[in-house]
Amino acid sequence: MLDQTPLDYVKDLPGFERGHPHYFKDPMIDHLLEIVMMIGGELWVERDRRLIMEHLLESKGSVTQTMVEQFEPDDEMAEKLSTARDHFTKRVFGCLYDTDEHTDVGDFFNVIGKEG
Amino acid sequence: MTQSNYFVDRGMNGNTPALPSRADESFVDYVCEARNTLLHARWKQMGDHGNETLKKHDIKIEHSADCVEQVRDVIAGDMELASFMRIKRSYQEIYKDRIIGSINTQRDDWLRKLDEAETTGPGSLTYDPDFPMPDYAKVQIHIQPRGYVGDDLAGLYYDCGTQIFFGGNNAGDAWHRELAERTALPEDGKVDRILEIGCSVGQLACELKKRNTDAEVWATDISAPMVRYGHWRAIQQDLDVNFAQMASEALEFPDNHFDLVTAHILFHEIPRPVIEKTLAEALRVLRPGGTFVLWDFSSASDEKPGYGGFLGLMDSADNGEPYAPGFVTMEVEKNHRGYGLCYSVYW
Ligand SMILES: C[S@@+](CC[C@H](N)C(=O)[O-])C[C@H]1O[C@@H](n2cnc3c(N)ncnc32)[C@H](O)[C@@H]1O
Numbered sequence: 471m472l473d474q475t476p477l478d479y480v481k482d483l484p485g486f487e488r489g490h491p492h493y494f495k496d497p498m499i500d501h502l503l504e505i506v507m508m509i510g511g512e513l514w515v516e517r518d519r520r521l522i523m524e525h526l527l528e529s530k531g532s533v534t535q536t537m538v539e540q541f542e543p544d545d546e547m548a549e550k551l552s553t554a555r556d557h558f559t560k561r562v563f564g565c566l567y568d569t570d571e572h573t574d575v576g577d578f579f580n581v582i583g584k585e586g
Numbered sequence: 587m588t589q590s591n592y593f594v595d596r597g598m599n600g601n602t603p604a605l606p607s608r609a610d611e612s613f614v615d616y617v618c619e620a621r622n623t624l625l626h627a628r629w630k631q632m633g634d635h636g637n638e639t640l641k642k643h644d645i646k647i648e649h650s651a652d653c654v655e656q657v658r659d660v661i662a663g664d665m666e667l668a669s670f671m672r673i674k675r676s677y678q679e680i681y682k683d684r685i686i687g688s689i690n691t692q693r694d695d696w697l698r699k700l701d702e703a704e705t706t707g708p709g710s711l712t713y714d715p716d717f718p719m720p721d722y723a724k725v726q727i728h729i730q731p732r733g734y735v736g737d738d739l740a741g742l743y744y745d746c747g748t749q750i751f752f753g754g755n756n757a758g759d760a761w762h763r764e765l766a767e768r769t770a771l772p773e774d775g776k777v778d779r780i781l782e783i784g785c786s787v788g789q790l791a792c793e794l795k796k797r798n799t800d801a802e803v804w805a806t807d808i809s810a811p812m813v814r815y816g817h818w819r820a821i822q823q824d825l826d827v828n829f830a831q832m833a834s835e836a837l838e839f840p841d842n843h844f845d846l847v848t849a850h851i852l853f854h855e856i857p858r859p860v861i862e863k864t865l866a867e868a869l870r871v872l873r874p875g876g877t878f879v880l881w882d883f884s885s886a887s888d889e890k891p892g893y894g895g896f897l898g899l900m901d902s903a904d905n906g907e908p909y910a911p912g913f914v915t916m917e918v919e920k921n922h923r924g925y926g927l928c929y930s931v932y933w
Contacts, residue, residue, distance in 0.1 A: 472718060472720070472833050472835070472836040473835065473836065473863070476720070476721060477720070477721065477722050477857055477859060477860075478721075480721060480722040480725070480857055480908065480909075481721065482651065483649075483651075483908035483909070484649075484650075484651050484654045484902060484903035484908060485725075485902045485903045485904070485905070485906050485907055485908035486725050486726070486906075486908045487726055488726045488729045488731065488906060489904070491658070491671075491675060491903075491904050492672075493658075493661050493662065493667075493668040493669075493671045493672045493675075494662060494665075494668045494672070495662045495663075499668075499672075500672055503669065503672045503673065503676065504672070504676045504680075507620070507673065507676050507677065507680065508676075508680060510616065510620065511613045511616045511617060511680065511684075512613070514612060514613070514615075514616040515609045515612045515613050515616070518608075518612035518615070519608065519609070519612070522608070535594075536594050538608055539594040539596060539607065539608050540594055540595075540596060540597075541608065542597075551615075552619075555615060555616060555619045556619060556623070558616075559616070559619050559620050559623050559624075560623060563620065563623065563624055566624060566669060566673075
């Protein structure tokens with residue numbers, strides 16, 4: 471039998487509700503970073519789609535929305551997309567962590583073996 | 587036009603359905619990549635930095651709202667900590683919201699699929715629409731709106747979302763397969779009945795079934811959306827696993843019934859009184875000589891604070907893990923050795 475004694479205290483524990491924390495003294499900095507992270511994602515979505523379209527055009531000669539949606543990369547293409555994503559992230563956010571990596575990841579188009 | 591006509595079928599990624607659009611999938615891939623680079627790679631460094639900074643401010647970590655507020659003031663004065671915490675929280679928010687938004691474009695289709703699976707096998711499904719859900723289980727866990735129990739599609743959100751938690755490396759349930767292989771079986775070799783408690787979508791139970799094909803396997807969870815989806819997911823793999831909605835602290839099985847009982851990352855998500863009852867229940871249903879295998883966060887110690895330190899406290903407050911600090915400070919592996927094996931993963 472499930473014990474129905476309520477554990478009232480749980481609702482007051484930090485983390486029970488999602489809340490809206492901010493971390494900088496000025497919450498506008500939080501918002502700016504949030505926007506940057508979101509834009510990073512939207513930009514990657516566009517690049518990913520363009521890479522797939524170029525790949526389909528080269529290999530099939532045509533491209534449709536359904537082909538893009540159902541595209542399943544082979545190992546080589548999956549590796550290319552993953553490398554491009556890795557370098558994209560490092561180039562965009564490298565300044566946030568202590569490494570020189572972001573300065574030498576090379577041109578995006580060279581990385582994925584295209585001329586751009 | 588029904589939803590299903592409108593969308594292209596994007597198939598499965600391993601045992602997990604692909605998100606309804608390529609755009610959402612690539613957005614989630616980006617979050618996964620960025621988290622690996624910006625968060626996971628700096629985890630230890632930022633944890634140490636946070637712990638040292640709190641020491642400098644003479645703040646002793648306590649699991650309380652007051653302490654969290656004190657720590658927030660410290661974070662606001664340290665740009666490195668503030669940016670780390672901001673990134674951690676924002677990625678959590680944007681991927682949860684993206685996945686949930688994406689899946690909900692096919693909500694009606696999914697609800698129909700889950701309904702249809704209810705009367706289909708292999709395996710069985712038991713749940714109670716009037717289950718008396720305790721308040722503690724209604725937490726917005728991992729800042730997921732409506733948590734594990736308040737949305738009929740919570741199981742599918744969990745399946746797609748944890749692909750990110752596992753760093754993008756769990757397609758095909760590789761992690762759960764490894765756990766199933768590492769699971770210590772009873773020494774006498776008899777494994778007729780297996781129980782997983784807090785099974786979520788049943789990945790471990792399914793892998794245990796693959797390893798012990800003749801065993802009767804039960805996958806239980808307090809959340810109906812989890813077991814309903816878990817049942818659908820097991821059917822896709824043609825696995826005969828029995829899913830049941832059941833609280834781990836009130837197992838509806840006879841004494842000495844199972845040869846193996848497992849719990850993987852359940853314990854840090856339930857309050858201490860429930861942990862105590864769950865331990866007792868797991869032992870009650872386990873036969874003499876059976877094994878109880880528990881995987882969860884390591885206990886916190888002064889030398890290795892882990893979840894008991896800066897990052898844990900803030901994860902608990904800002905990532906919907908209200909019970910984890912209570913778990914890591916009860917030293918379950920020290921105080922409950924007799925319960926069987928206890929491996930620690932994560933942290
Ligand atoms: C982190 S998930 C477990 C993950 C899963 N075992 C795996 O291997 O992927 C925690 C699960 O515990 C369930 N849960 C929470 N409280 C519970 C309780 N009292 N009894 C049973 N399940 C519970 C939640 O609904 C959730 O699905």
